[in-house]
Amino acid sequence: MNAPRIVLRNLKRRPLATMLTTMSVSLGVALFAAVGNLREASESGFQRSAGLCDTLVGAKGSTLELTLNALYHMGQSQGNIPYSLYEEVRATPGVLWSVPMALGDSYRGYRIIGVTDDLFGRVHLSAAGREEAQEGLTFAEGKGFVHTAGDFVHIKEDLAAQEAEEAEEEAEEEGNDHSGHHHAHNHDAELFQAVVGARVAEETGLRLGAEFFPSHGVSGVSEEHDDAPATVVGILEPTGTPLDRAIYLPIGAYYVMDGHEPQEGMVEGGARDPRGLSAVMLGTKAGFYRAGIYRNLNDRLDAMAVYPSVEVRKLFEIVGTGDLVLRWISVLVVVVALLGVMVAIYNTMGARRKEFAILRALGARRRSLLGLVVSESALLGFFGGLLGLLLAGILVMLVGEQVRALTGVAVEAWPGLPELWLLLAVTVAAAFAGLVPAMAAYRTETAHALASQS
Amino acid sequence: MIHLQNLRLSYPGPDGQEAPVLALRDWRAARGEQLALVGGSGSGKTTLLNLISGLLKPNQGVVEVAGTDLATLGEARRDRFRAEHIGYVFQSFHLLDGFSARENVELGAVFAQGKPEPGRAAELLEAVGLGHRMNYPPSKLSVGQQARVSLARALMNKPEVLLADEPTGSLDPENAAQVLALLRDTAEAHNITLICATHDREVADAFPRCDRVEDLA
Numbered sequence: 222m223n224a225p226r227i228v229l230r231n232l233k234r235r236p237l238a239t240m241l242t243t244m245s246v247s248l249g250v251a252l253f254a255a256v257g258n259l260r261e262a263s264e265s266g267f268q269r270s271a272g273l274c275d276t277l278v279g280a281k282g283s284t285l286e287l288t289l290n291a292l293y294h295m296g297q298s299q300g301n302i303p304y305s306l307y308e309e310v311r312a313t314p315g316v317l318w319s320v321p322m323a324l325g326d327s328y329r330g331y332r333i334i335g336v337t338d339d340l341f342g343r344v345h346l347s348a349a350g351r352e353e354a355q356e357g358l359t360f361a362e363g364k365g366f367v368h369t370a371g372d373f374v375h376i377k378e379d380l381a382a383q384e385a386e387e388a389e390e391e392a393e394e395e396g397n398d399h400s401g402h403h404h405a406h407n408h409d410a411e412l413f414q415a416v417v418g419a420r421v422a423e424e425t426g427l428r429l430g431a432e433f434f435p436s437h438g439v440s441g442v443s444e445e446h447d448d449a450p451a452t453v454v455g456i457l458e459p460t461g462t463p464l465d466r467a468i469y470l471p472i473g474a475y476y477v478m479d480g481h482e483p484q485e486g487m488v489e490g491g492a493r494d495p496r497g498l499s500a501v502m503l504g505t506k507a508g509f510y511r512a513g514i515y516r517n518l519n520d521r522l523d524a525m526a527v528y529p530s531v532e533v534r535k536l537f538e539i540v541g542t543g544d545l546v547l548r549w550i551s552v553l554v555v556v557v558a559l560l561g562v563m564v565a566i567y568n569t570m571g572a573r574r575k576e577f578a579i580l581r582a583l584g585a586r587r588r589s590l591l592g593l594v595v596s597e598s599a600l601l602g603f604f605g606g607l608l609g610l611l612l613a614g615i616l617v618m619l620v621g622e623q624v625r626a627l628t629g630v631a632v633e634a635w636p637g638l639p640e641l642w643l644l645l646a647v648t649v650a651a652a653f654a655g656l657v658p659a660m661a662a663y664r665t666e667t668a669h670a671l672a673s674q675s
Numbered sequence: 676m677i678h679l680q681n682l683r684l685s686y687p688g689p690d691g692q693e694a695p696v697l698a699l700r701d702w703r704a705a706r707g708e709q710l711a712l713v714g715g716s717g718s719g720k721t722t723l724l725n726l727i728s729g730l731l732k733p734n735q736g737v738v739e740v741a742g743t744d745l746a747t748l749g750e751a752r753r754d755r756f757r758a759e760h761i762g763y764v765f766q767s768f769h770l771l772d773g774f775s776a777r778e779n780v781e782l783g784a785v786f787a788q789g790k791p792e793p794g795r796a797a798e799l800l801e802a803v804g805l806g807h808r809m810n811y812p813p814s815k816l817s818v819g820q821q822a823r824v825s826l827a828r829a830l831m832n833k834p835e836v837l838l839a840d841e842p843t844g845s846l847d848p849e850n851a852a853q854v855l856a857l858l859r860d861t862a863e864a865h866n867i868t869l870i871c872a873t874h875d876r877e878v879a880d881a882f883p884r885c886d887r888v889e890d891l892a
Binding site for chain 1 (some may be wrong): 720721725730731737750751755757758759762763765768771773774778781782783784785786787820889
């Protein structure tokens, strides 16, 4: 028998009070830790995804919306940028690589994005709490399609020529045969190759060699492009970014699909360019070049450039306000729980006078009694804190899974130094809360208490 | 072994005046001596035991136990002294619920300096005939058995002085006789000074020396 065992035994003697006070502390701690962890883990996950490229180019509008739409596949596109801009940007000094992006189709709710093969070789997966930073993507199965910017340019030019021809033919046949309108697109099977993200493969069961028909629109319920089955040639390793939740097709394939042809009122070269681009991901030389590219693009009237990492930071600054409120609420919950610990222990003091008097008669100093009661309280705080961190871990895991399912962003949080500090803080705070009842134990008049019980 | 001299203890009364509780001129007990303190209710028997154990500090006088004047020590040092030199058996035994018989005995050594001998609590319980009830909580023991556990606890630190406050007060005559015999035999076997406060004349008669508290002033 020793003092710690006395403390533990005393807690065990009052199982209901011990359980309730521990749980109340744990709820506050869980809320506090979960809010903090979720925010940090989400920001870290979003920043990791934002790091896929350093600059993003898109149509004028909301910078945040462009980032969310192009990188996180959330919300709607704000419009297209002209194809000519892509060619211009590619040739700009300081641009190391560029990936044009065409969004607008989907397969079973997963977005299909037209890209060039630079996506697989050049995007940057930052470390951000994971293993090591890496350039380019790795494949779990198969490999990426080959579709360079040059291929895309040729297809784009061929299409323009073909459409001009068709327009001429139509003009000639005007008044004779209106039903003869058709598209003689070059549906090259080689072009309809798809690379799928890890989660898409997992959820849809798309394996290497599988064929599927993209649906027009991003809702996944629109009609299929039944003229153009795509074949899966590669499955990406999980990245913990929205890349996991997307399907990638050669951008050239996008332009030859039925339904993507120009419609009336669409003007080549503008924001409603039917074959413009949703966005362009850029890798640029850091420093002077990057700043210059950013400034020049933002000076234009038809496009803008954003730094995704800055946008994500701004987003989390906004979210941070709500997060702060939640954190304060959770602090209040912890404080109320600690008051509960204090009251619960204090309420036992009357009944425990005899116990304290006996311990004093056995040689316990007043200070020892103080220590016993403070330790009980601290232990309740410690157990509550520990349970709270466990609950927070479960909560973060569940919410993180939801965030991942919605955005592809991996939200992972492991207990670290901040959690240890939190546990220590709650334990110390609980010890302080225990001081009030402990003083009652300290003041026990032994002879009087023993006499009144005998 | 124990020497009390010119002892005076008083508490402030409701009117602010000091109300005398105990006054004692000169009183001694030798090492290994066994004696009974008798007196009516409120005569100061328990107060005297509390002074000898250091639970109370006199307003004036000397409380010398095993060569140490407890009246000159601070509370913490008196607590330490009590833990290491004095065993106390209470009238209602004051065992702690939630702890087994053995743990209650072990509690006797928690606040003393140094580690108790391993297995000593079990040995003591064997010695008082409770080897088969070691893991029982006090509520599952008879009153006589509780008295034995209380005695074992008091002996845990090999005390030089054993104080017993009405140890048979809540026992039937048969159990009372057994507990009393156990107390006396144990004290004799270990050369412990045994002071037993009692209002029971029969119990007092069992001791070779019997002092009336009222006569000590």
